[in-house]
Amino acid sequence: xxxxxxxxxxxxxxxxxxxxxxxxxxxxxxxxxxxxxxxxxxxxxxxxxxxxxxxxxxxxxxxxxxxxxxxxxxxxxxxxxxxxxxxxxxxxxxxxxxxxxxxxxxxxxxxxxxxxxxxxxxxxxxxxxxxxxxxxxxxxxxxxxxxxxxxxxxxxxxxxxxxxxxxxxx
Amino acid sequence: xxxxxxxxxxxxxxxxxxxxxxxxxxxxxxxxxxxxxxxxxxxxxxxxxxxxxxxxxxxxxxxxxxxxxxxxxxxxxxxxxxxxxxxxxxxxxxxxxxxxxxxxxxxxxxxxxxxxxxxxxxxxxxxxxxxxxxxxxxxxxxxxxxxxxxxxxxxxxxxxxxxxxxxxxxxxxxxxxxxxxxxxxxxxxxx
Numbered sequence: 492x493x494x495x496x497x498x499x500x501x502x503x504x505x506x507x508x509x510x511x512x513x514x515x516x517x518x519x520x521x522x523x524x525x526x527x528x529x530x531x532x533x534x535x536x537x538x539x540x541x542x543x544x545x546x547x548x549x550x551x552x553x554x555x556x557x558x559x560x561x562x563x564x565x566x567x568x569x570x571x572x573x574x575x576x577x578x579x580x581x582x583x584x585x586x587x588x589x590x591x592x593x594x595x596x597x598x599x600x601x602x603x604x605x606x607x608x609x610x611x612x613x614x615x616x617x618x619x620x621x622x623x624x625x626x627x628x629x630x631x632x633x634x635x636x637x638x639x640x641x642x643x644x645x646x647x648x649x650x651x652x653x654x655x656x657x658x659x660x661x
Numbered sequence: 662x663x664x665x666x667x668x669x670x671x672x673x674x675x676x677x678x679x680x681x682x683x684x685x686x687x688x689x690x691x692x693x694x695x696x697x698x699x700x701x702x703x704x705x706x707x708x709x710x711x712x713x714x715x716x717x718x719x720x721x722x723x724x725x726x727x728x729x730x731x732x733x734x735x736x737x738x739x740x741x742x743x744x745x746x747x748x749x750x751x752x753x754x755x756x757x758x759x760x761x762x763x764x765x766x767x768x769x770x771x772x773x774x775x776x777x778x779x780x781x782x783x784x785x786x787x788x789x790x791x792x793x794x795x796x797x798x799x800x801x802x803x804x805x806x807x808x809x810x811x812x813x814x815x816x817x818x819x820x821x822x823x824x825x826x827x828x829x830x831x832x833x834x835x836x837x838x839x840x841x842x843x844x845x846x847x848x849x850x851x852x
Contacts, residue, residue, distance in 0.1 A: 505845060507848055508841065508844065508845050508848060510790065511790040511791075511793065511794050511844065511848055512794065512813050512844070514774070514787040514790050514791050514794075515790070515791050515794040515795070515813065515814070516813060516814050516816075517774065517787075518773045518774050518787075518791040519697060519700070519701045519773070519814050520697065520814075521773040521774060522700065522773035523693070523696060523697035523700050523701070524693075525773070526696075526700060526706045526709070527693055527696055527697075
């Protein structure tokens with residue numbers, strides 16, 4: 492049985508191996524000599540450090556620009572949302588106003604119809620049966636105008652149906 | 662009383678001065694070899710330079726503890742081997758990093774040949790052999806590689822290698838034997 496020592500000695504009998512190892516050593520020597528005698532500059536380190544600094548400032552700059560852009564876009568989007576909400580609100584208000592006006596008109600029309608029916612049913616009220624639309628509207632307007640705030644109520648009580656002051660009529 | 666010159670006791674300052682001079686001489690004579698060993702082990706010029714610096718820094722700190730039981734070269738080589746081990750251990754822990762970022766590839770390492778009087782064919786053959794040896798060295802374990810490089814690049818004796826690596830001579834031979842058979846296999850085109 493061969494020991495490691497014998498094997499090792501046998502390996503070295505190989506001329507190709509010996510030649511290869513010689514070339515390998517010569518190659519490492521040449522490389523090491525060239526690398527060892529190359530001019531060493533401390534500038535390399537400072538350049539590397541400066542390189543890191545430049546990279547860091549670039550990264551910081553990019554982050555700031557990206558942040559600014561994001562904030563701008565967000566603000567724009569936020570403004571758009573606010574404008575949309577305001578438009579929706581004003582449209583809703585307008586619709587409510589229109590609805591109120593329509594309801595008021597309908598109520599006036601019903602009032603006029605009731606007055607007309609009452610006139611038809613009362614016998615002494617025949618001359619007033621031929622009452623015109625303009626007269627009806629005037630009556631309605633006077634009714635509406637009588638709906639005054641409570642603070643004005645004492646003054647309103649002094650007025651008669653024709654809108655003249657009661658004392659004056661006497 | 663003996664006649665003649667009396668030996669003056671050396672002052673502490675003078676002893677330090679002497680030790681510094683002695684260490685400077687050691688650095689000057691051994692630095693290229695330590696650098697070459699680390700360069701061959703790591704294939705990274707910058708890293709080899711850094712570890713060489715560290716090696717001599719460590720040696721300087723411990724210079725007063727060096728008793729001369731082994732040669733200065735063996736002592737320095739042991740420090741270099743330990744630094745290299747620490748480096749590989751750290752690299753293994755930092756596995757997410759791109760390891761050997763600055764290491765040159767085998768082809769580039771094989772380009773280096775001494776400028777001797779050789780024919781183009783001889784040069785090509787030599788380059789091919791060097792590339793094959795590099796390829797085999799790359800496949801060796803850390804310990805085998807260290808032993809191989811100390812023997813065939815640094816021309817160290819087996820006893821010196823054993824001392825520098827902290828292995829027995831028998832183990833050194835076993836590592837050398839495995840490393841050589843690997844190199845031979847590579848030269849023959851087998852693995």
